[in-house]
Amino acid sequence: MRRLALTTTLLLAALGAQAQAQFQPAQSELSFTSRQMGVPVDGRFKRFEAQLNLDPKKPEAGKVAFNIDLASVSLPAPELDAELAKPAWFDSKKLPQAQFQSTAIKATGPGKFEVSGKLSIKGQTRDISVPVALSQAGGLSTATGGFVLKRLEFKIGDGEWADTSMVANDVQVKFKLVFKGLAAL
Numbered sequence: 001m002r003r004l005a006l007t008t009t010l011l012l013a014a015l016g017a018q019a020q021a022q023f024q025p026a027q028s029e030l031s032f033t034s035r036q037m038g039v040p041v042d043g044r045f046k047r048f049e050a051q052l053n054l055d056p057k058k059p060e061a062g063k064v065a066f067n068i069d070l071a072s073v074s075l076p077a078p079e080l081d082a083e084l085a086k087p088a089w090f091d092s093k094k095l096p097q098a099q100f101q102s103t104a105i106k107a108t109g110p111g112k113f114e115v116s117g118k119l120s121i122k123g124q125t126r127d128i129s130v131p132v133a134l135s136q137a138g139g140l141s142t143a144t145g146g147f148v149l150k151r152l153e154f155k156i157g158d159g160e161w162a163d164t165s166m167v168a169n170d171v172q173v174k175f176k177l178v179f180k181g182l183a184a185l
Contacts, residue, residue, distance in 0.1 A: 021179035047072035
């Protein structure tokens with residue numbers, strides 16, 4: 001079986017197919033900032049994975065997929081983590097993952113891309129476009145970017161929490177994703 005996988009990999013490489021880059025989770029970060037009664041609250045996710053299949057010289061043929069373990073959310077206080085697991089927020093017992101799947105990638109400048117795709121959270125799917133900067137050093141490629149997530153579009157903070165004077169609708173999401181094995185810019 002291992003020989004078959006190696007043969008397939010070599011054949012695809014010989015045909016010019018893109019190789020999937022290897023995600024480096026220990027060096028990657030996914031964070032967010034929300035505002036509760038006007039005060040910024042920073043959080044992050046401890047467990048997530050990303051798949052990247054990209055030739056930076058032909059980005060339109062690339063693909064990005066992303067999965068987030070919603071139960072891995074971490075806020076400054078453990079009681080906030082427990083609150084976010086509840087049905088009104090992430091409902092992480094019933095719907096444990098958020099997912100992103102790209103539909104288009106286009107270059108917008110040297111090392112700069114716009115990644116468009118479908119983001120799914122809590123059974124709600126929306127189209128988003130995210131500006132991404134790609135840098136390379138020491139055999140690693142780092143994709144950084146961010147976007148504003150409208151939490152109510154995904155039913156995050158239902159019911160009494162839908163009041164945006166308590167918790168703002170806009171949530172700033174930032175990411176740093178590190179990969180090994182991506183073609184040179």
